[in-house]
Amino acid sequence: xxxxxxxxxxxxxPVLLLVAFNALVPIMTVVNYSVQxxxxxxLFFWQGLDWFQQLLNSERFYAALGRQFLFTGIILAIEVPxxxxxxxxxxxxxxxVPVCLVLMALxxxxxxxxxxxxxxxxxxxxxxxxxxxxNDVLGVPYDMTQNPLAAxxxxxxxxxxxxxxxxxxxxxxxxxxxxxxxYQAARIDGASRWSVFRYIELPxxxxxxxxxxxxxxxxxxxxxxxxxxxxxxxxxNSTTLLSxxxxxxxxxQFDLGPAAxxxxxxxxxxxxxxxxxxxxxxxxxxK
Amino acid sequence: xxxxxxxxxxxxxMPNPQGPDDxxxxxxxxxxxxxxxxxxxxxxxxxxxxxxxxxxxxxxxxEGRILFDxxxxxxxxxxxxxxxxxxxxxxxxxxxxxxxxxAFPLKNRGVAPARIAERVAEIAAMLEVEDMLDTRAAHxxxxxxxxxxxxxxxxRDDVNVVMFDEPLTVIDPHxxxxxxxxxxxxxxxxxxxxxxxxxxxxxxxxxxxxxVVMQEGEVVQIGTPxxxxxxxxHTFVGHFIGSPGMNILPGRVDAxxxxxxxxxxxxxxxxxxxxxxxxxxxxxxxxxGDTGLPATVARVSDVGRHAIVEAxxxxxxxxxxxxxxxxxxxTDVRLSFRPDxxxxxxxxxxxxxxxx
Numbered sequence: 001x002x003x004x005x006x007x008x009x010x011x012x013x014p015v016l017l018l019v020a021f022n023a024l025v026p027i028m029t030v031v032n033y034s035v036q037x038x039x040x041x042x043l044f045f046w047q048g049l050d051w052f053q054q055l056l057n058s059e060r061f062y063a064a065l066g067r068q069f070l071f072t073g074i075i076l077a078i079e080v081p082x083x084x085x086x087x088x089x090x091x092x093x094x095x096x097v098p099v100c101l102v103l104m105a106l107x108x109x110x111x112x113x114x115x116x117x118x119x120x121x122x123x124x125x126x127x128x129x130x131x132x133x134x135n136d137v138l139g140v141p142y143d144m145t146q147n148p149l150a151a152x153x154x155x156x157x158x159x160x161x162x163x164x165x166x167x168x169x170x171x172x173x174x175x176x177x178x179x180x181x182x183y184q185a186a187r188i189d190g191a192s193r194w195s196v197f198r199y200i201e202l203p204x205x206x207x208x209x210x211x212x213x214x215x216x217x218x219x220x221x222x223x224x225x226x227x228x229x230x231x232x233x234x235x236x237n238s239t240t241l242l243s244x245x246x247x248x249x250x251x252x253q254f255d256l257g258p259a260a261x262x263x264x265x266x267x268x269x270x271x272x273x274x275x276x277x278x279x280x281x282x283x284x285x286x287k
Numbered sequence: 288x289x290x291x292x293x294x295x296x297x298x299x300x301m302p303n304p305q306g307p308d309d310x311x312x313x314x315x316x317x318x319x320x321x322x323x324x325x326x327x328x329x330x331x332x333x334x335x336x337x338x339x340x341x342x343x344x345x346x347x348x349x350e351g352r353i354l355f356d357x358x359x360x361x362x363x364x365x366x367x368x369x370x371x372x373x374x375x376x377x378x379x380x381x382x383x384x385x386x387x388x389x390a391f392p393l394k395n396r397g398v399a400p401a402r403i404a405e406r407v408a409e410i411a412a413m414l415e416v417e418d419m420l421d422t423r424a425a426h427x428x429x430x431x432x433x434x435x436x437x438x439x440x441x442x443r444d445d446v447n448v449v450m451f452d453e454p455l456t457v458i459d460p461h462x463x464x465x466x467x468x469x470x471x472x473x474x475x476x477x478x479x480x481x482x483x484x485x486x487x488x489x490x491x492x493x494x495x496x497x498x499v500v501m502q503e504g505e506v507v508q509i510g511t512p513x514x515x516x517x518x519x520x521h522t523f524v525g526h527f528i529g530s531p532g533m534n535i536l537p538g539r540v541d542a543x544x545x546x547x548x549x550x551x552x553x554x555x556x557x558x559x560x561x562x563x564x565x566x567x568x569x570x571x572x573x574x575x576g577d578t579g580l581p582a583t584v585a586r587v588s589d590v591g592r593h594a595i596v597e598a599x600x601x602x603x604x605x606x607x608x609x610x611x612x613x614x615x616x617x618t619d620v621r622l623s624f625r626p627d628x629x630x631x632x633x634x635x636x637x638x639x640x641x642x643x
Binding site for chain 2: 179181182184185187188189190191192195199200203204
């Protein structure tokens with residue numbers, strides 16, 4: 001006979017409280033705001049799903065969402081292949097290994113707003129080294145404060161500089177776990193360099209690469225600090241990503257209701273896309 | 288398929304080797320005949336894997352030459368030597384099916400698809416893996432994975448040599464003998480030159496026609512399993528092969544007569560030179576009877592079909608393999624050594640001439 005011991009619930013209680021205060025309560029607060037209109041003096045009026053409807057019918061939201069997907073798509077398309085390529089060309093043994101690893105880790109250690117400030121100063125025309133060099137030495141017109149294309153290129157290059165290392169380090173961890181026997185067997189089997197990558201290295205990197213892509217997706221989809229410091233969402237609205245727009249609504253206009261509704265939709269999209277990515281990348285393992 | 292000759296091969300992992308101790312391989316001269324099944328047997332660290340990697344081309348020797356059918360291949364990379372190698376841990380391509388795994392070495396060499404299908408079917412039949420040809424290789428059990436690794440080694444019918452680097456290490460004991468006999472059977476069918484590296488004497492002796500015994504970077508004896516058992520050329524061979532190993536007792540030669548203490552030990556062969564020697568005799572050839580050296584039984588271990596009797600002879604211990612009922616501990620017995628299986632060794636090497 002199995003005796004049921006309800007006391008076990010007490011052991012779960014601390015975790016339950018922790019999760020409640022750190023996730024459930026804040027989210028429920030947002031849910032609360034998203035269905036009401038707020039005025040000063042703590043006056044709340046029931047709005048139902050109005051804010052959601054309004055948001056889903058607004059062009060401004062779709063424009064920001066489009067820019068967000070474009071940004072994330074571009075940086076993933078650059079950072080993942082580039083990261084793998086750098087990881088493949090890094091030494092596997094010897095004194096250069098720690099040197100490479102430290103150099104790779106450096107950009108990730110810099111605080112996000114500092115990265116934005118650095119690139120702002122670096123890229124400003126006349127003042128910044130890059131801006132001066134492009135405009136006045138090479139004669140290429142480049143002004144990220146005026147030209148939307150220049151602004152886009154700058155935030156993308158900045159993100160690639162800041163975060164490619166994450167893909168590199170994770171891929172590298174996958175690569176060093178491959179035993180020499182695999183490479184020796186491949187040489188004896190007459191495999192080409194491409195075959196070695198396709199059939200040995202890529203499958204062995206797959207699990208870490210899945211994590212790298214998921215992390216890069218979530219981080220870049222929720223990116224705020226760096227582009228905000230660098231371009232402030234401009235020129236115009238050209239680099240106003242979803243999070244920047246959200247902060248504008250919430251804190252700039254102090255429209256807490258619409259901002260809360262947007263937060264929830266934002267969260268749902270991030271969750272959904274992450275889940276789709278994860279399912280696609282791991283579906284082979286189940287077979 | 289080819290005859291493989293190693294000439295004056297030496298290898299050191301150090302850039303500037305000084306003495307002989309710096310060499311992982313001291314001086315190896317071996318000829319492996321075309322179509323033979325060879326085992327490379329020795330304890331861990333004796334240089335057998337180094338030797339194997341030199342033959343396969345994964346490692347370039349410090350000195351010496353490697354000849355395949357008289358042609359010097361010392362400078363060629365592994366893919367140009369046309370060899371196959373099966374590693375200690377199964378190497379399979381996870382994302383491919385078993386069929387694609389087996390076809391991979393042929394596909395890389397541009398073999399016609401029809402021929403590939405034919406060879407894969409043949410090898411799959413030999414290895415009895417036909418039912419799993421279309422499953423993903425990643426999901427196989429370790430012994431099946433190793434079978435596929437072997438299959439990739441055997442799929443090319445024009446290889447010069449197939450090498451096995453302790454391939455049964457990760458296999459469960461009850462499957463080991465199965466794969467071992469499979470391998471032996473495969474050798475008889477494909478008749479390729481095969482070199483099997485192992486530190487397990489049972490594997491070596493059951494697989495190979497000829498066993499190359501190595502110790503500390505040197506080849507100490509090359510012979511058939513029977514030769515290694517009956518005529519060890521070095522005390523190391525006597526000690527390493529056999530269970531338990533050969534008795535090695537301190538003795539000396541006086542006027543052509545080998546003495547153990549004050550007693551003469553008869554040997555069938557003549558022993559050259561006087562002075563200190565070691566007397567080697569396997570437990571199988573020590574008899575307990577009414578005549579011979581007086582000794583006392585110190586310990587008896589029953590290992591099933593026979594018993595190992597440890598007898599004290601002065602301060603020496605002699606092991607004897609006894610069929611039937613062994614005398615209990617404490618019994619006084621007399622030991623005699625079979626003269627044609629008893630040998631004298633000087634500096635480890637046999638100095639007894641073979642009596643025809």
